[in-house]
Amino acid sequence: xxxxxxxxxxxxxxxxxxxxxxxxxxxxxxxxxxxxxxxxxxxxxxxxxxxxxxxxxxxxxxxxxxxxxxxxxxxxxxxxxxxxxxxxxxxxxxxxxxxxxxxxxxxxxxxxxxxxxxxxxxxxxxxxxxxxxxxxxxxxxxxxxxxxxxxxxxxxxxxxxxxxxxxxxxxxxxxxxxxxxxxxxxxxxxxxxxxxxxxxxxxxxxxxxxxxxxxxxxxxxxxxxxxxxxxxxxxxxxxxxxxxxxxx
Amino acid sequence: xxxxxxxxxxxxxxxxxxxxxxxxxxxxxxxxxxxxxxxxxxxxxxxxxxxxxxxxxxxxxxxxxxxxxxxxxxxxxxxxxxxxxxxxxxxxxxxxxxxxxxxxxxxxxxxxxxxxxxxxxxxxxxxxxxxxxxxxxxxxxxxxxxxxxxxxxxxxxxxxxxxxxxxxxxxxxxxxxxxxxxxxxxxxxxxxxxxxxxxxxxxxxxxxxxxxxxxxxxxxxxxxxxxxxxxxxxxxxxxxxxxxxxxxxxxxxxxxxxxxxxxxxxxxxxxxxxxx
Numbered sequence: 287x288x289x290x291x292x293x294x295x296x297x298x299x300x301x302x303x304x305x306x307x308x309x310x311x312x313x314x315x316x317x318x319x320x321x322x323x324x325x326x327x328x329x330x331x332x333x334x335x336x337x338x339x340x341x342x343x344x345x346x347x348x349x350x351x352x353x354x355x356x357x358x359x360x361x362x363x364x365x366x367x368x369x370x371x372x373x374x375x376x377x378x379x380x381x382x383x384x385x386x387x388x389x390x391x392x393x394x395x396x397x398x399x400x401x402x403x404x405x406x407x408x409x410x411x412x413x414x415x416x417x418x419x420x421x422x423x424x425x426x427x428x429x430x431x432x433x434x435x436x437x438x439x440x441x442x443x444x445x446x447x448x449x450x451x452x453x454x455x456x457x458x459x460x461x462x463x464x465x466x467x468x469x470x471x472x473x474x475x476x477x478x479x480x481x482x483x484x485x486x487x488x489x490x491x492x493x494x495x496x497x498x499x500x501x502x503x504x505x506x507x508x509x510x511x512x513x514x515x516x517x518x519x520x521x522x523x524x525x526x527x528x529x530x531x532x533x534x
Numbered sequence: 535x536x537x538x539x540x541x542x543x544x545x546x547x548x549x550x551x552x553x554x555x556x557x558x559x560x561x562x563x564x565x566x567x568x569x570x571x572x573x574x575x576x577x578x579x580x581x582x583x584x585x586x587x588x589x590x591x592x593x594x595x596x597x598x599x600x601x602x603x604x605x606x607x608x609x610x611x612x613x614x615x616x617x618x619x620x621x622x623x624x625x626x627x628x629x630x631x632x633x634x635x636x637x638x639x640x641x642x643x644x645x646x647x648x649x650x651x652x653x654x655x656x657x658x659x660x661x662x663x664x665x666x667x668x669x670x671x672x673x674x675x676x677x678x679x680x681x682x683x684x685x686x687x688x689x690x691x692x693x694x695x696x697x698x699x700x701x702x703x704x705x706x707x708x709x710x711x712x713x714x715x716x717x718x719x720x721x722x723x724x725x726x727x728x729x730x731x732x733x734x735x736x737x738x739x740x741x742x743x744x745x746x747x748x749x750x751x752x753x754x755x756x757x758x759x760x761x762x763x764x765x766x767x768x769x770x771x772x773x774x775x776x777x778x779x780x781x782x783x784x785x786x787x788x789x790x791x792x793x794x795x796x797x798x799x800x801x802x803x804x805x806x807x808x809x810x
Contacts, residue, residue, distance in 0.1 A: 494798050533747060
């Protein structure tokens with residue numbers, strides 16, 4: 287359970303000595319229920335990635351609170367192993383000096399739950415789950431294609447069996463057919479691990495495919511939150527405009 | 535006459551001798567729009583850059599590229615420079631990397647236009663301002679005085695389109711013009727490209743892996759896989775009966791997404807608009 291209330295965030299803007307701040311998020315409030323898949327949709331610059339970083343506890347909001355099971359998400363102990371992330375830029379998401387095996391080991395080592403040998407067998411299982419095989423263990427990121435690298439990122443994200451994965455434009459830089467494969471993979475992982483997703487994207491069709499509810503963001507504010515099934519009856523003119531602009 | 539003919543284009547890596555594009559031939563008919571489609575790594579961007587002769591030093595190319603009956607491959611670098619921009623204009627994939635990060639975006643624009651047309655500063659500002667307004671960029675002068683990192687990808691893409699409007703080239707090459715953009719910016723960029731073609735009567739090459747974009751803008755399409763052209767023909771025809779399995783896979787890639795979306799939205803009221 288993730289509860290966001292009254293979150294504001296701003297960044298310093300412009301030159302070295304000007305103190306002006308740009309408001310990126312204002313009064314964001316919503317709830318994410320266990321096991322749910324929530325889509326966050328918005329134009330570029332609408333603040334959806336900033337919100338993603340706040341949800342992961344990487345940044346601290348100016349005002350408001352983000353609570354994970356009643357504890358602030360910025361507390362490392364509260365979020366350890368419970369929430370993980372996959373980002374858009376797969377090449378820079380994995381340490382270039384790490385092999386796939388080392389990359390997958392990292393979160394497992396940090397949790398220190400298992401013995402080393404268990405971890406090794408876990409890696410084979412993880413790779414298999416994302417549609418790769420054990421031969422990938424020794425490879426480096428630059429030896430992988432975009433789709434393969436993104437699968438490794440996904441395997442790393444599910445390795446600690448988190449309850450929530452934040453996917454920040456995780457599909458946007460992949461080819462159409464690969465996007466489809468990863469979407470199917472996400473759907474199947476959801477049934478295996480019972481994880482929920484927070485799916486940040488500008489691709490409405492993909493969000494509708496995967497999510498139970500979607501949240502439309504505009505200029506740092508929540509325009510509306512609707513169940514995907516009710517999207518066609520939306521009253522918000524902005525959402526209607528977004529839906530009309532989808533190229534089919 | 536705005537036609538371009540590429541025949542027996544071969545691109546290879548000079549150091550390793552690896553052939554990336556073995557033998558490509560295609561034709562852009564006068565005033566038409568050709569789409570180059572394929573997955574990443576299929577050689578689409580390299581083909582475009584080869585037409586512009588902008589590939590990196592380590593890559594060599596051979597074959598004939600004929601623009602309105604005059605072969606480009608025999609031109610010197612200096613003559614090629616006069617053609618680049620003025621007659622062949624390329625809209626780059628990544629706006630952030632296409633502009634010089636160390637100066638405001640107005641600087642390269644001014645350099646380009648004064649070189650090709652010898653216009654004065656004021657004239658350039660006036661013409662650019664008009665073109666930029668037509669691609670829905672508000673406050674054009676303000677934008678020209680900003681650095682690339684201060685603008686969004688969609689804005690930079692539109693600035694390049696505005697520059698293309700002013701240059702009035704014979705052929706516009708757009709390399710993945712919408713990949714980095716969100717739904718609204720994508721829709722608008724595509725509309726701008728369509729209007730650019732209507733306005734200047736230029737021919738166009740659009741590179742994309744998004745079939746929705748291809749269906750919207752292109753007349754003909756060339757399907758590339760691992761550097762080889764596997765199929766070519768009118769978009770409408772390939773849409774219904776593609777002979778090659780790879781083409782069918784590309785076309786069908788996001789079909790499940792679209793069908794699901796249509797089912798959720800209840801009927802095809804939203805889709806009709808784009809199929810007109």
